[in-house]
């Protein structure tokens with residue numbers, strides 16, 4: 001028995017998770033866990049938590065859970081970033097060791113892409129898309145909850161690696177053979193592959209769900225060319241997910257096989273082909289960058305029209321360009337490894353295809369600017385992000401073109417120039433877009449606005465911090481500094497610029513603090529939204545009260561124009577004043593179910609067991625998976641009814657019922 | 660709304676960055692801007708060309724955006740026209756499909772040319788060949804035909820192309836000498852070619868550009884470019900005076916650690932894959948690269 005305990009301690013808490021940072025993190029986690037449990041018990045909130053959140057299938061609540069998870073992950077990823085930057089500002093006295101640095105940049109990248117950007121996108125999709133297309137829920141509500149819990153437990157699995165067993169350390173790209181057991185013993189990379197496999201299942205299902213939702217669930221009259229731009233980007237992104245995640249899954253699974261079962265797909269010995277992994281990874285990876293940026297484009301297309309009080313300029317061209325981006329983004333992946341010797345013909349081809357994809361992207365920029373032209377621009381926080389996005393993203397795209405210029409990329413590849421490029425597009429494009437959407441749809445989610453003054457403070461800190469951080473990194477690239485070094489010798493002239501960059505990172509960190517304060521402050525003091533249409537919006541979600549009732553629309557609207565709600569308001573026919581008592585009938589809605597949560601939990605157990613190769617635990621988890629699925633398959637009682645009277649009462653309490 | 664909101668910081672950021680770049684760009688530490696060989700130079704020329712073309716786009720967008728935001732602010736008394744339903748204009752839209760196409764074509768044509776040009780070693784004669792193996796946190800350089808091997812430094816002749824054959828007995832790295840030209844991956848079970856040339860004698864630094872473990876950041880190496888005569892002298896002298904590398908020495912190098920400079924007057928033949936597949940520099944396609952005393956032989960894969 002005692003030897004078993006020793007074994008457990010050595011496996012779960014090996015030397016490299018017994019460092020002060022980890023122990024501190026352990027302590028904080030345990031303390032906050034205790035506080036949360038105490039609070040829930042004291043307030044008797046367990047039942048509420050279970051009934052209202054953990055088992056919910058309501059897209060609006062799932063959206064909010066995604067949002068909370070994404071903000072938590074933004075915090076974790078941000079702290080990682082500050083640790084990295086601190087080290088780089090102090091090359092002579094590194095604060096964290098090489099092995100910690102490697103784990104931290106790996107979790108930083110992985111979390112920011114898979115567990116921050118993706119869930120923030122899914123948050124906005126869940127919150128806005130069904131309302132924008134006049135639907136009562138997504139096409140598959142239960143699948144939607146499963147997606148969420150698979151994502152959440154995948155994220156949990158990656159996050160516990162820091163304190164249990166050790167984190168992955170091969171970068172978010174996880175190139176073999178470095179990920180093989182020969183170079184990378186310990187459970188870290190297992191955590192990486194398994195958490196992404198689990199979350200990836202959820203993501204794929206979300207893709208399917210929203211593809212069907214946007215194609216099949218639109219209100220009568222909303223033809224494809226009347227869909228709001230955000231819904232168009234949802235449709236194309238969902239399609240991208242559907243075809244981009246399979247290569248990732250394959251690459252991850254093969255790498256995992258190499259580690260756990262001794263296969264040699266990508267190993268150094270036995271003729272493994274690491275480059276095959278690189279191909280598979282980027283066959284996913286390049287579509288992935290558009291998976292995260294297209295939704296941001298969608299947000300901007302809504303935000304810019306609303307706050308310029310003007311129709312979106314060049315709608316058809318915008319649709320055409322997202323479709324072009326969708327198709328072209330499968331044809332550019334080799335630009336991530338021009339320097340792996342594919343030969344000049346291949347490189348030239350992919351250089352050209354990359355330049356080609358920049359054209360539709362550029363067209364969108366001009367269309368946004370011309371949406372503002374002739375409008376009346378209100379500088380709200382959401383709009384400030386939009387206005388900052390345009391120059392930032394254009395510069396990011398331009399440096400992308402420099403990288404796509406093949407011979408130039410031979411020099412710039414894997415330098416800080418590349419790091420600056422992708423942060424330029426990922427922060428200036430994706431993060432700004434998603435934050436803009438969060439500020440924009442916040443009233444719809446919570447029934448109050450976020451304080452604008454504080455929001456603008458956070459914005460300026462982010463924006464200025466961004467350029468102070470990443471401007472110097474372009475120069476560092478030209479000075480020949482390569483990425484992923486935990487420290488560097490003096491004498492290359494790299495030190496000063498790194499210090500500036502670190503200062504910028506802390507400015508962004510301050511932005512995050514202000515943003516969180518803004519959220520907490522507004523919960524209590526934020527301006528309440530009683531109309532449901534605080535921004536004088538254009539699309540259907542603003543036709544509903546904030547937050548929308550469980551069934552969304554008491555009566556499904558009929559759409560006749562592109563900006564449906566704007567059009568209705570122009571014609572004086574709002575839903576509120578045209579709804580009469582006999583329009584309302586009893587509705588069938590999906591019923592809460594514990595299956596998605598249990599399924600996620602079971603997969604977590606499988607993943608955890610496999611990470612440590614404890615096959616009994618894997619078997620227990622697998623039984624849980626099968627049992628949940630079987631239960632779900634034979635559970636025919638999946639609907640509930642909302643009585644017409646209940647709906648009448650709700651609507652008239654909201655002042656939306658005639659007579 | 661306070662008045663000072665009208666000062667738009669981002670209008671100044673791009674010019675500031677540009678000025679900063681120009682002022683500090685002259686500093687010698689900007690190695691990419693100070694190439695000393697034809698490869699680095701032609702890569703720099705493309706970089707500058709692309710930057711100029713993209714600079715036009717950036718400037719255009721910034722100016723247009725600034726005008727728009729200032730002109731169409733929603734403030735009382737703004738007399739700029741308000742056209743809430745204006746949602747398209749064929750002429751304008753055609754213009755901004757065409758502008759990027761033109762600018763990108765300006766970049767694309769020389770890009771394709773240079774991509775093909777740099778894929779061939781210039782000058783008809785056999786180039787100096789150096790076999791490069793990245794090991795875990797060190798570099799092994801071998802001079803086939805001359806029986807000389809070095810660790811973490813290498814010597815090359817000036818004024819003539821040097822063909823590097825790159826492989827790895829370690830996780831992937833990239834072989835990069837910024838002042839001579841761009842990088843290329845070193846990968847296990849593959850051999851990739853890269854040619855570089857130094858115009859003038861000097862010591863240039865090289866580094867790995869691809870993360871490969873906890874001491875990867877120490878994978879710097881030195882490149883000494885000397886006159887061809889001095890280079891040949893060095894080869895002969897080293898071959899005669901330096902101790903030969905034994906198999907034990909090679910296995911010691913495979914350990915996961917860092918080492919200083921090392922010099923060997925010979926090396927066991929099978930430390931660099933003797934038959935390897937990879938793209939070669941004499942044309943596109945897969946070739947087997949075979950060594951003989953005098954140099955290289957390229958055998959097309961289809962002939963085997």
Ligand code: HEM
Pocket residue numbers: 173289290292293335336337354355357358361396397398399400401403404409412413414418421422425426429430
């Ligand atoms: C005009 C559009 C764009 C062009 C021409 C472009 C071009 C490129 C090229 C050529 C590379 C590879 C450079 C190298 O590895 O040497 C690259 C890397 C990258 N780009 Fe872009 N890009 C564009 C837009 C975007 C967008 C919109 C995103 C994300 C939202 C993005 C994210 C990334 C990331 C994450 C990497 C590097 C990842 C890594 O190695 O870890 N790019 N880009």
Ligand SMILES: [Cu+2]
Pocket residue numbers: 285286289332333335336
């Ligand atoms: Cu890409």
